[in-house]
Amino acid sequence: MTAHVAEFEEAAGERDLEAVAANLRSRNFEVVIVDGPEAARAEVMNRIPEGAQIHSGKSKTLEDIGAFAELMHDDRYDFVRKRTGKMDRRTQMDEIRKLGAAPDVMLGSVQAITQAGQLVVVSASGSQVGPYAAGAAKVVYVIGSQKIVPDLDTAMRRVREHVMPYEDARLREQLGVGTFISRILITEREAAPGRATVILVREPVGV
Numbered sequence: 127m128t129a130h131v132a133e134f135e136e137a138a139g140e141r142d143l144e145a146v147a148a149n150l151r152s153r154n155f156e157v158v159i160v161d162g163p164e165a166a167r168a169e170v171m172n173r174i175p176e177g178a179q180i181h182s183g184k185s186k187t188l189e190d191i192g193a194f195a196e197l198m199h200d201d202r203y204d205f206v207r208k209r210t211g212k213m214d215r216r217t218q219m220d221e222i223r224k225l226g227a228a229p230d231v232m233l234g235s236v237q238a239i240t241q242a243g244q245l246v247v248v249s250a251s252g253s254q255v256g257p258y259a260a261g262a263a264k265v266v267y268v269i270g271s272q273k274i275v276p277d278l279d280t281a282m283r284r285v286r287e288h289v290m291p292y293e294d295a296r297l298r299e300q301l302g303v304g305t306f307i308s309r310i311l312i313t314e315r316e317a318a319p320g321r322a323t324v325i326l327v328r329e330p331v332g333v
Contacts (some may be wrong), residue, residue, distance in 0.1 A: 134288040137330050138271035142241065146274055147326060149243035151242050152165035153315035156323040163191040166268050166327045171196065173266050173323060174231055181206040181232035183254035187268050187332030193233065196237060226253055232262035235332050236286075238273050238281035244311040246281040247325075248289070252309040259311060265322040268326045278312065292333050 135227045138146075147157040160166050170193045178221055180203050188194040197205040206229060210222045214223055238246040245267065249255055258265055275281045283309070296303040 129237070131284075131288040134260065134275075134284045135272050135330060138259065138274045139327060140146065140328075143326055145327065146243060147324075149241070150324050153243050154315055155243070156317045156319070158323065159328065160287065161324045162246060162327060162329040163331055166325050166331065167181070167191040167193045167196065169266060170233060170272060172217075172268055173264070176202045177314075178230040178297055179204040179206060180231050180233060181229035181254075181257055182232070183249075184234070185235045187235035187270065187331065190331045191268060191327075193268070223253075223322045227256055228261040228263075229257060230262070231264045231266060232245070232257040233266050233268070234258065235268050235270075236273060237333075238268055238275050238284045240277055240281055242277075243315075244278060244281075246278070247311040247313070248285050248307050249309045249311070250305045251263055255309050255311045258313070259327075263321075267322070268325045268327065268331070270329065271325045272330035274305075276296055282310075289333050312320055 143159055150157045158169055159260060160169055170191070180197060182188055182194065182197070185194070197203055198208055206225050210225060213222055215222065232254070236245045237248050245300065247255065247258060273284070275284055290305065297303060297305050
């Protein structure tokens with residue numbers, strides 16, 4: 127679809143993964159390291175109570191591990207995107223906005239994670255930023271090891287040089303419009319343990 131930047135596609139080594147996991151735990155995140163997409167999907171589904179209201183960012187990572195498709199087809203969960211996909215955006219935008227603002231569980235990924243354990247999320251609409259930051263009762267991030275970068279400067283370079291060109295091309299192909307950066311959320315830590323889980327995947331998943 128578009129050229130990728132090789133340095134941002136390579137899986138991290140085990141030592142780097144363990145170091146990032148330790149730093150995340152010191153910032154009040156639960157952390158699980160798994161090998162690949164199937165194990166990541168299992169960890170996600172194990173963290174979703176039956177009947178819970180679930181929301182997600184429009185995440186290629188969730189698509190890659192099969193979690194998005196499972197939620198779309200499993201009636202045991204109240205998946206917000208399944209509901210809002212049937213709603214009229216001209217007449218029901220207030221309801222759509224409120225449904226996504228404070229779910230029981232917010233699923234998604236990040237564009238980059240620093241070795242120190244800072245999570246970087248960039249958005250055009252900002253719809254996922256509120257639930258990640260405070261609106262959701264629980265948050266589950268699935269992060270491929272290729273998203274680990276040395277620092278915040280490199281995180282933003284990853285966003286601008288690698289992620290945004292891909293997302294822009296994908297949206298132009300699917301919807302005929304591109305994307306842009308309007309909001310940047312940098313999560314330094316969770317206020318208390320128990321709210322957020324990071325599932326680190328050894329294999330590259332997502333962009």
